[in-house]
Amino acid sequence: MKFDTLIVGGGLAGLLCGIALTQQGLRCAIISRGQNGLHFSSGSLDLLDAACPDELAAGLSVLEKKYPQHPYSLIGADQVIEYARQAEKLLASCGIAMQGGTEQLHARVTPLGSLKNTWLSPEEAPVGPVAGQRIAVIGISGFPDFQAHLAAPALRQAGALADAMEIELPQLDGLRDNASEFRSVNIARLLDEKSQWAPLLAALQPIAARYDRLLFPACFGLQNQQLWRWLNEQLPCPLELLPTMPPSVPGIRMHAALQRNFVKLGGTWLAGDEVSHITYADARVASVSTRNHGDVPLQTRFAVLASGSFFSGGLVAGRSDVCEPVFNLDVTALPARSGWYNADFFDTQPWQQCGVKTDGSLRGYRNSEPIDNLYAIGGVLGGFDAIDQGCGGGVSAVTALHAARQISALAGGEA
Ligand SMILES: Cc1cc2nc3c(=O)[nH]c(=O)nc-3n(C[C@H](O)[C@H](O)[C@H](O)COP(=O)(O)OP(=O)(O)OC[C@H]3O[C@@H](n4cnc5c(N)ncnc54)[C@H](O)[C@@H]3O)c2cc1C
Structure with missing residues (x-):
């Protein structure tokens, strides 16, 4: 099988890159081992911890000076904003309805x-502001992955008149019997059934009469937002959905929509598969074999590594070093192991910035030599701290589109 681009990893970064390339008519395959960051996320995508466009511009310029190896610094501030806008359009073209944007950063x-x-x-x-509003934070009785009584006090501190409460929803009793079954995705599978819409509305209606906003756990809407829209048409005040502990219903919905669009555009999705062998020719990746297609090497003009960070196995820590296990790419330097962590759990953690080294085109290095046709994108990259800098989803989106543009230009497309 011959491809223009093979992408290793089918999370946010791999899929955005794959969609951008297939939109240009390039033959593209994604090798995807399993779950990814979106399945565990809030469903929101962070670009940088900034409240408005001016703060974003200032933040990018601070990064360039303080963290020259940050993927945004390698790409350049103007380009980062341009790619972020392109990502907004790409998500919308996949039917993924989001609020916000580079001009409407929000809390x-x-x-x-x-x-x-x-x-x-x-x-x-x-989203904020919340001051002066009567807000009901509504949990589901017995559901461990969302605690209304934890959210309400912080909302009160922010000036809201917030109350915590629970509703019973007896239709969930079948799941309640087994604590490991009583999770957001299983609840969503049940509540998304049309027959369950009216009982949910009936439970929320008496509360809605007394508040300006209802906040409920994101426990429905696995495929689409139909139930959420319907409830908002019926209720006298807005109903909004807060992320739960994983699995993330909005993250899973976003991933499914991206994956559907990639396949619809003609992309090849190799599910449950992983790289087993790579051949190189003239400092270039020539072919990739996978566990499920071991006897048929996948030949490719370009390769993209989008295997995520430690959480997804894109980076692996040993006793004294960190490696990138697929292409064995060079990773950013770390101090001795005792310096990987800060003792204060809530402090920034040096290991977070560890990842693959690249040049400004995002080409990876092996033994200090660039591999001409191999690009690294998303969580596997080094030089940034997704938590401290608030930039996880943004780095994935921006680097995915930057790599797609390099590949497309070299391959004769126009991404
Ligand atoms: C728990 C958690 C919560 C987060 N929440 C947020 C959030 O709310 N907002 C935000 O902006 N960011 C969040 N992030 C950051 C998040 O990592 C990025 O936003 C983004 O989802 C990362 O996408 P990615 O495609 O680079 O990597 P991932 O999403 O990690 O995807 C990598 C994929 O590659 C696959 N893979 C790995 N090795 C191989 C192999 N050898 N062969 C084939 N496939 C392979 C993995 O199985 C995985 O599916 C969160 C991260 C974590 C870990």
Whole structure:
């Protein structure tokens, strides 16, 4: 099998890159081992911890001076904003409805009731300001992955008149019997059934009469937002959905929509597969074999590594070093192991910035030599701290589109 581009990893970065390339008519395959960051995320995508476009521009310029190896610094501030806007359009073209944008950076309400700056949020996510509003935070009785009583006090501190409460929803009793079954995705599978819409509405209606906003766990809407839209048409005040502990219903919905669009555009999705062998020719990746297609090497003009960070196995830590296990690319230098962590759990952690080294085109290095046709994107990259800098989703989107543009220009497309 011959491809223009083979992408290793089918999370946010791999899929955005694959969609941008297939839109240009390039033959593209994604090798995807399994779950990815979106399945565990809030559903919001962070670009940088900034409250408005001016703060974003200032933040990017600070990064360039302080963190020259940050992927945004390698790409350049103007380009970062341009790619972020392109990503907004690409998500919309996949039918993914988000609020916010580079011009409408906003503060989303977290499950703990605090406000956190972000770039794009699912339409149903609650955003600030909250001061002076009567807000009901509604949990589901017995559901462990969302605690209304944790969110309400922080909302009160932010000036809201917030109350915590629970509803019973007896239709969920079948799941309640087994704690490991009583999770957001299983609840969503049940509540998304049309027959369950009216009982949910009936439970929310008496509360809605007394409040300006209802905040409910994101426990429905696995395929689409139909139930959320319907409830908002029926209720006298807005109903908004807060992220739960993983799995993330809005993250899974976003991933499914991206994957559907990639395949619809003609992309090849190799599910549940992983790289087993790579051949090189003249400092270029020539072919990739996979566990499921071991006897048929996949020949490719370009390769993209989008295997994520430690969480997804894109980076692996040993006793004294960190490696990138697929292409064995060079990773950013780390101090001795005792310097990987800060003792204060809530402090920035040096290991977070560890990842693959690249040049400004995002080409990876092996033994200090660039591999001409191999690009690294997303969480596997080094030089940034997704948590401290609030830029996880943004780095994935921006680097995916930057790599797609390099490849497309070399391959004769126009991404
Ligand atoms: C728990 C958690 C929560 C997060 N929440 C947020 C959030 O709310 N907002 C935000 O902006 N960012 C969040 N992030 C950051 C998040 O990592 C990025 O936003 C983004 O989802 C990363 O995308 P990615 O495609 O680079 O990597 P990933 O999403 O990690 O995807 C990498 C994929 O590659 C696959 N893979 C790895 N090795 C191989 C192989 N050898 N062969 C084939 N496939 C392979 C993995 O199985 C995985 O599917 C979160 C991260 C974590 C870990």
